Structures are given as structure tokens and as C-alpha cells.
Amino acid sequence: MGVVLEDLQDTIRNKEFLKKVVPVEEAVTWIQDGMVLGVSGFALFGEPKFFLQKLAERGKQENFKVDLYTGASMGPSADGAMVESDLIGFRLPYQANPILRKQINKGKVTYIDQHLSQTSESLRQDIIGPIDYAVIEATAITEDGLLIPSGSIGNSPIFIEQAKNIIIEVNLNLPKEYEGIHDIYIPELQGERNPIPMKHPSDRFGEKGIRIDLDKVRGIIISNENDSPSPLFEPNEITQEIANNLLSFLDEEIELGRLTEELAPIQSGVGSVANAVLSGMKHSRFKNIVIASEVIQDGVFDLIEAGVVKFAYATAFSLSEKRVASLKSDLAKHQDKIMLRPQEISNHPEVIRRLGIISFNTAIEIDIYGNVNSTHINGTHIMNGIGGSGDFARNAKISIFVTPSTAKDGKISTIVPFVSHIDHTNHDVDIIVTEYGYVDMRGLAPREIAEQLIENCMHPIYREQARRYFEEAKQVSGGNTPHILHKAHAWHLHFQKHGTMLLDE
Missing domain, CATH: 3.40.1080.10 (Glutaconate Coenzyme A-transferase)
Incomplete structure (x- = not known):
């Protein structure tokens, strides 16, 4: 050059x-x-x-x-x-x-x-x-x-x-x-x-x-290189329902007096659910929100311009082609409302806990006791990685995981008896949300969590076989978290052999 x-x-x-x-x-x-x-x-x-x-x-x-x-x-x-x-x-x-x-x-x-x-x-x-x-x-x-x-x-x-x-x-x-x-x-x-x-x-x-x-x-x-835009993950009907359920949970926390309309600093993962949640906040009762996350997405700029977000910090931008094109003017307009920090500060466990951050991230699969797999398919093949979800989940004021209830056109249930890989134990998970509802695991024992996840978050076509597994596990094995080890991954094995987790197919 x-x-x-x-x-x-x-x-x-x-x-x-x-x-x-x-x-x-x-x-x-x-x-x-x-x-x-x-x-x-x-x-x-x-x-x-x-x-x-x-x-x-x-x-x-x-x-x-x-x-x-x-x-x-x-x-x-x-x-x-x-x-x-x-x-x-x-x-x-x-x-x-x-x-x-x-x-x-x-x-x-x-x-x-x-x-x-x-x-x-x-x-x-x-x-x-x-x-x-x-x-x-x-x-x-x-x-x-x-x-x-x-x-x-x-x-x-x-x-x-x-x-x-x-x-x-x-x-x-x-x-x-x-x-x-x-x-x-x-x-x-x-x-x-x-x-x-x-x-x-x-x-x-x-x-x-x-x-x-x-x-x-x-x-x-x-x-003389351009910034690289990220894909814009538009919400679909399912992810919009997940977002609506998550926003309903936050509304309920306000009604119970645990949060105010300013909530607490928000961390969100990247994707269509995150975009739907941020979009939904524009028309909610929430105000003067602070974003304390890993990335600043399109929706954060939208909320700043709508007067809902008063400040946002992260370690990076993750913006669509439209927002990349307007970034020069956005930075000029909002420089007093945005900040980038090193990731060892944005993701620092003590800072996350001190600020009382509300964290929501995406799961690949969740088991009936609330353990979360964020990274692996069938327990062996990596997708992306744990990223910052572990930093936030372990230390957040409220740790939320979201997932559609099924994948592969219903052939896979994302709520399973036992996850094939564990990134986040149920000790680090507070709320689980799917398009069918949410479960607040705080204050619940493992058996209570299993009952609620099956009935409130699992897709209806998988609920009966989940009930059968859970009842048999209680009878055969007992314990605080009942499992039948040789059947715990039967759904995964059935999918590998037959292309579906539905055991009757």
C-alpha cells in the first residue's frame, strides 16, 4: 500500500x-x-x-x-x-x-x-x-x-x-x-x-x-478494511414466544418487589432470542436500563435511541450491516452512553456479582434437573464454546437460560432426562425459558424442578415419555436426583439410530 x-x-x-x-x-x-x-x-x-x-x-x-x-x-x-x-x-x-x-x-x-x-x-x-x-x-x-x-x-x-x-x-x-x-x-x-x-x-x-x-x-x-457485520438474527414465532415468556418473568419479579422497573444490569447472549428480548423492551414498562454485557448489539442502540437504555458497556460490538453503516454517526451521538472494556473486566466474576447482573444465555440442551449443555452435540462434537456464559451464569444475580423446546423439526427434544455434556450445573442456573413457559428453579429441590420443567417447558409431544422416565427413576433408583443410568441417554441413542428422540417411533 x-x-x-x-x-x-x-x-x-x-x-x-x-x-x-x-x-x-x-x-x-x-x-x-x-x-x-x-x-x-x-x-x-x-x-x-x-x-x-x-x-x-x-x-x-x-x-x-x-x-x-x-x-x-x-x-x-x-x-x-x-x-x-x-x-x-x-x-x-x-x-x-x-x-x-x-x-x-x-x-x-x-x-x-x-x-x-x-x-x-x-x-x-x-x-x-x-x-x-x-x-x-x-x-x-x-x-x-x-x-x-x-x-x-x-x-x-x-x-x-x-x-x-x-x-x-x-x-x-x-x-x-x-x-x-x-x-x-x-x-x-x-x-x-x-x-x-x-x-x-x-x-x-x-x-x-x-x-x-x-x-x-x-x-x-x-x-483500509471495513468492519465486519454480523448476521442479523430476526426473531421467528418460537423465539418471540421465548422472549415474551422471559419478559413476563421479569414483570413478575417487579410485581413481587424483587426488581424495580430499572431491573438490574443486563447481559445477553447473541441471537434471535436476544434480539427479540431487546426489541420487546422498547414497548415494556422497563426504563433507565443498563447493559453490562460482552457485546453491544443492534438492539442496544435501538433502546438507547428509544430512551430505554441509559448506558451500555461491553468488550465489543456485534452489529448488522445496517448498524455498521451508521456506526460513525452512532458513536458521535452516543459516546457518553457506551463504553468498551477488556473482556477480563466485562466478564470479571467479582464485578458481575457486585453489580448484580441479570444474565440470559442460550442452551443446546437442558436436563430435567436443570443442568445445561451449551457447547456439544451428542456429548462429543463442539459447536462454538462456552464463551462468557459460564462467567455470568455462576455469578449473576439471576441466571437465565433460554432454548426452543425442540430442534430438527421436532425430532430432538432440548429438554432431556440427562444432558450429554454439562457446561453449567443446576447450581448455576436460576430460570429456564422455552416457548411453552418458564421455570423458576430458585428454592426448588431437584424433584420439584423435574416436575415443573416437564410440565412447563418441555414440548407436549415429549412430556409423556419424560413422565415415564421420571416416575420409573423414582421407583427404581430413588435418591435426591433420581436417574436410571442405563436409560439416562436413551433419547440420544434412539435419535442416533432412528433419527428421532420419540421413543415410540
């Missing part, structure tokens, strides 16, 4: 950093077989797209692999292009790319599915790493050497702190309005750590950018 250094002075405002500008073709040659890369990016935003595309092109010509650490899922420039070039040997802490998923499940890529709050601590403890290169997208470098991130922070601060070398991709095509929305705070080492100084979600206690050791910066490359 033919860029005159004088033209970069408004973006790279520190002259010493200007001296580090190199062609991307040179920078990609520094990456060698077996190196560990700590790469910026979270939920398609903030990844160094130009560098990774060029690295993938080199990977098609040369035989080498790298270990790839990120904030969370990455877009086609990272996970997509790199796995297609067979560059990824190891991956953590989260992914959502279908090609990479296949390679993981075939055993061709080693994958650690990790709580998103834990990657930084694993690096500090030398459990993973060391990082050879941190490769970070930036929108600017300030006069005093702060790197201004783009649409995500994720693990970038810890990658920069721990890396032997740093490559910065300054993206000239991104909104300059990103500058000012970041709050970078890095905790001290465990055992020497001060309390994270957040009393209110809108408190600013960090720096506006990431401080960098100039001596570790090997090179700066220049790009």
Missing part, C-alpha cells in the same frame, strides 16, 4: 511510532512455524483483517502452523481464511466458524474451550503462551503512545503486555469516533491485586487506550 508517512501524522501522532511503519508483505514473513499469535478481535469486530489475509495467502504457499489466541470468535479474515490455508494448529478460547469447527471435531486442530474471563489469568500464570507476536488492530496512536483500539478490546491489553513482539495494524477506514469510548484497565497480579474500582457501570477508571512498550513494536502496517 503506497502511503506517504506525512499523511499518517493525524492518525499515528507519535513520531517514534511513525518510524515503525513497514509493508504488510514484510511483516507476515516474521511469523514462523509453531509461533503463538495473540490477535485482537471479538465477535467479528477488531481483528487485524489485512495482516491475517496476507498471512493466509502466505500459508497457501508455505507449510507452517501457528497457535491462535483471540478474544472470542473471529470473522472470515481470521478463522475462515487461516483454517482454509491450514494455518491453525491450536486455537483458544472460543470460535464460531463452521470450517474451523469441522477441523476441531476431526482432531486436526487442537482447541481449548475456555471461560472468556480466564485467558488473561492463564497467560499471567504461564499456563499458556508465551506469545511470540501480538497483532492488534488500531484506529490511532496518540501523542503519548496509547494504542486506540477499534470495535473490540477483548484480550488485546494482556496480549500486548505479555507478547515478545507487537505488530500494529492501523486501519484508516474505521471511524475516528472510536477514540474516547474505550476504558482500559489492567488488574495487578493475583495476590497483589487491588479491587477493581467500579461502583457504577458508567464509572471510568482506566485509560482511553492501551499503553505500549515502543521497544516491543516490531512493525506497524497500514490498512
Whole structure:
């Protein structure tokens, strides 16, 4: 890319950093077989797209692999292009790319599915790493050497702190309005750590950018890449009913005096249910809502503009093509109402508990005692990963999991006798919601939970066989959580053999 250094002075405002500008073709040659890369990016935003595309092109010509650490899922420039070039040997802490998923499940890529709050601590403890290169997208470098991130922070601060070398991709095509929305705070080492100084979600206690050791910066490359939009998950009839039931639960909590109309800070997963819930809040009694989540989605901007949300923080944006197009003006209008933080702060267990966050996330399957599988199909094949759901579920004021009652046109029940993989035990789950209703598990014993989940959340076509299993388990095995071990996964086995969980078919 033919860029005159004088033209970069408004973006790279520190002259010493200007001296580090190199062609991307040179920078990609520094990456060698077996190196560990700590790469910026979270939920398609903030990844160094130009560098990774060029690295993938080199990977098609040369035989080498790298270990790839990120904030969370990455877009086609990272996970997509790199796995297609067979560059990824190891991956953590989260992914959502279908090609990479296949390679993981075939055993061709080693994958650690990790709580998103834990990657930084694993690096500090030398459990993973060391990082050879941190490769970070930036929108600017300030006069005093702060790197201004783009649409995500994720693990970038810890990658920069721990890396032997740093490559910065300054993206000239991104909104300059990103500058000012970041709050970078890095905790001290465990055992020497001060309390994270957040009393209110809108408190600013960090720096506006990431401080960098100039001596570790090997090179700066220049790009003109667009932010990557996320798919817009429109609610359907079932997900809308799930959202309505969840909103009804929150209304009931207000009526019981457990919540006010301001609720408590909200964390939501990504998808059609989350969008339906956020959309429903526009026409609800709720007001002055705070979002304290991993991602800021379209619906959050909609609620800010409707006057329902007063403040939102996360570690990244996850926006549709429409919102990506309007992001420059949205940032200018709402800069005092949004903030991005490192994921070890947005997902910090103590902060989640201190703020009293209401968390809702999606399950793949749930068993009759409230244990949740968020990650695996038939107990073996990974879908995406646990992401931040564990950080929030264990520590939230109210932990909610949502799922449609069936999948595969009714051939699979998502409420089963015993989940095939456990990510969240019933000790970390408060509320379960499907399109048929919700169950408040708080204060209920396991047998009471089973009765209510079967009757209130399970699809009607599966209820009778669930009742039979539960009654037989009580008679044959007894116990606090009655099970018949050789029948506990009979529904899964029947599906594998016959293509349906309905035992009479």
C-alpha cells in the first residue's frame, strides 16, 4: 500500500511510532512455524483483517502452523481464511466458524474451550503462551503512545503486555469516533491485586487506550478494511414466544418487589432470542436500563435511541450491516452512553456479582434437573464454546437460560432426562425459558424442578415419555436426583439410530 508517512501524522501522532511503519508483505514473513499469535478481535469486530489475509495467502504457499489466541470468535479474515490455508494448529478460547469447527471435531486442530474471563489469568500464570507476536488492530496512536483500539478490546491489553513482539495494524477506514469510548484497565497480579474500582457501570477508571512498550513494536502496517457485520438474527414465532415468556418473568419479579422497573444490569447472549428480548423492551414498562454485557448489539442502540437504555458497556460490538453503516454517526451521538472494556473486566466474576447482573444465555440442551449443555452435540462434537456464559451464569444475580423446546423439526427434544455434556450445573442456573413457559428453579429441590420443567417447558409431544422416565427413576433408583443410568441417554441413542428422540417411533 503506497502511503506517504506525512499523511499518517493525524492518525499515528507519535513520531517514534511513525518510524515503525513497514509493508504488510514484510511483516507476515516474521511469523514462523509453531509461533503463538495473540490477535485482537471479538465477535467479528477488531481483528487485524489485512495482516491475517496476507498471512493466509502466505500459508497457501508455505507449510507452517501457528497457535491462535483471540478474544472470542473471529470473522472470515481470521478463522475462515487461516483454517482454509491450514494455518491453525491450536486455537483458544472460543470460535464460531463452521470450517474451523469441522477441523476441531476431526482432531486436526487442537482447541481449548475456555471461560472468556480466564485467558488473561492463564497467560499471567504461564499456563499458556508465551506469545511470540501480538497483532492488534488500531484506529490511532496518540501523542503519548496509547494504542486506540477499534470495535473490540477483548484480550488485546494482556496480549500486548505479555507478547515478545507487537505488530500494529492501523486501519484508516474505521471511524475516528472510536477514540474516547474505550476504558482500559489492567488488574495487578493475583495476590497483589487491588479491587477493581467500579461502583457504577458508567464509572471510568482506566485509560482511553492501551499503553505500549515502543521497544516491543516490531512493525506497524497500514490498512483500509471495513468492519465486519454480523448476521442479523430476526426473531421467528418460537423465539418471540421465548422472549415474551422471559419478559413476563421479569414483570413478575417487579410485581413481587424483587426488581424495580430499572431491573438490574443486563447481559445477553447473541441471537434471535436476544434480539427479540431487546426489541420487546422498547414497548415494556422497563426504563433507565443498563447493559453490562460482552457485546453491544443492534438492539442496544435501538433502546438507547428509544430512551430505554441509559448506558451500555461491553468488550465489543456485534452489529448488522445496517448498524455498521451508521456506526460513525452512532458513536458521535452516543459516546457518553457506551463504553468498551477488556473482556477480563466485562466478564470479571467479582464485578458481575457486585453489580448484580441479570444474565440470559442460550442452551443446546437442558436436563430435567436443570443442568445445561451449551457447547456439544451428542456429548462429543463442539459447536462454538462456552464463551462468557459460564462467567455470568455462576455469578449473576439471576441466571437465565433460554432454548426452543425442540430442534430438527421436532425430532430432538432440548429438554432431556440427562444432558450429554454439562457446561453449567443446576447450581448455576436460576430460570429456564422455552416457548411453552418458564421455570423458576430458585428454592426448588431437584424433584420439584423435574416436575415443573416437564410440565412447563418441555414440548407436549415429549412430556409423556419424560413422565415415564421420571416416575420409573423414582421407583427404581430413588435418591435426591433420581436417574436410571442405563436409560439416562436413551433419547440420544434412539435419535442416533432412528433419527428421532420419540421413543415410540
